[in-house]
Amino acid sequence: MHELSIIQSIIDTVETEVTRKGGSYRVEAVVLQIGTLAGVETGSLEFLWPAAVQNTLLDGAECQIEIVPGTAVCSDCGTGFSMINYFDPCPNCRSHLINVQTGEELKIKTIELCAQPADVPATATN
């Protein structure tokens, strides 16, 4: 179950980033790009997310995943095609010598922060 390590790495990166910005921010969302060939079960990742981010700066943040489909270019005939598995041959010449172009992404794209006041405001009392 390496999805937990994946989430842990995301927490580390995001916490470092938010701390570096200084001030007080709430992380509202984390946008990930995950390729279909990246070896990550996005289902388990989403399932584990809420519990894994508890008591971190990402507590309550939404995990948005952009799936990147696999594409390749055949090294033998130059045909570009979409692929699902590493063993998918070139549809034109059946070669397995292919260059994967997309689908191996495993990236944190953006994070959405919400500035929050350092103290609870006094405006509520009047």
Next chain:
Amino acid sequence: MCATCGCAGDGHQLKAFLPGARPRSFAGLKLSNSDHSPANSELRTANSELRTANSELRTANSELRTANSKLVVDIERDILDKNNRLAERNRGYFEAKNIVALNMVSSPGSGKTSILERTLADKGREMAFFIVEGDQQTSRDAERIAAGGAPVVQVNTGKGCHLEAEMVHQAIRQLQPTENSVVVIENVGNLVCPSMFDLGESKRVVVISITEGEDKPLKYPDMFHTSQLCIINKIDLLPYLKFDVEALKTFALQVNPGLEFIELSATSGEGMNQWYAWIKKQQTASHFSK
């Protein structure tokens, strides 16, 4: 991290078996686990009630504020960035000392430790080997290796199902491998997870035994896709089993057309010389590949 609850305690432990020294545990390397006591959970409940109240206030408050308090920050960074950078550091260390570092991956029981035992028995006097053993529990594999006299550090990953670059970094600091040596990292027996984690190895070696199915490369493509050598082990059992070695190779080449193969038996010793020749080739190759 703790896989049971997702807390961020890093539970891995190291134990060194260095010749001339008694086995030592490095307590300092075991980071403390988080506190799961009931008192703590009461505190958490209270705390979460406070948080709810607080968040209501915040919601009210945020309505008063303008929309520009929202901030989108571009990160554009690999999720495994930290592991990858640590792996590059390990790689730099290995290259500087002209060390061949091999990351052995396989499903549980395909014979990684047996191959290493035989390798150390046959070549341990000729080449300097330093071993890192990765297992979830126990130091049984490290004890098997230590019995053959090679310096070895056992990394127990606990619930973790793979080694990461940081664990190898710590193990290497204990091992202190010499120049021109061979470092073999036996990863946790698991055909899925270790494939994503670069350890800084020079070459990745996937081991499959003929008691597994020929179609393993199609079912677990990532491991075969990211390896440079495929060892087909337990060929002494070929007469007793229906296993099509050529089919296995065909499938593996579909996933990775550059993959090399060595067929051997750790038990009978057949084919082991090809493996030793392959290691020697990596040693000479590393002299020129910089």
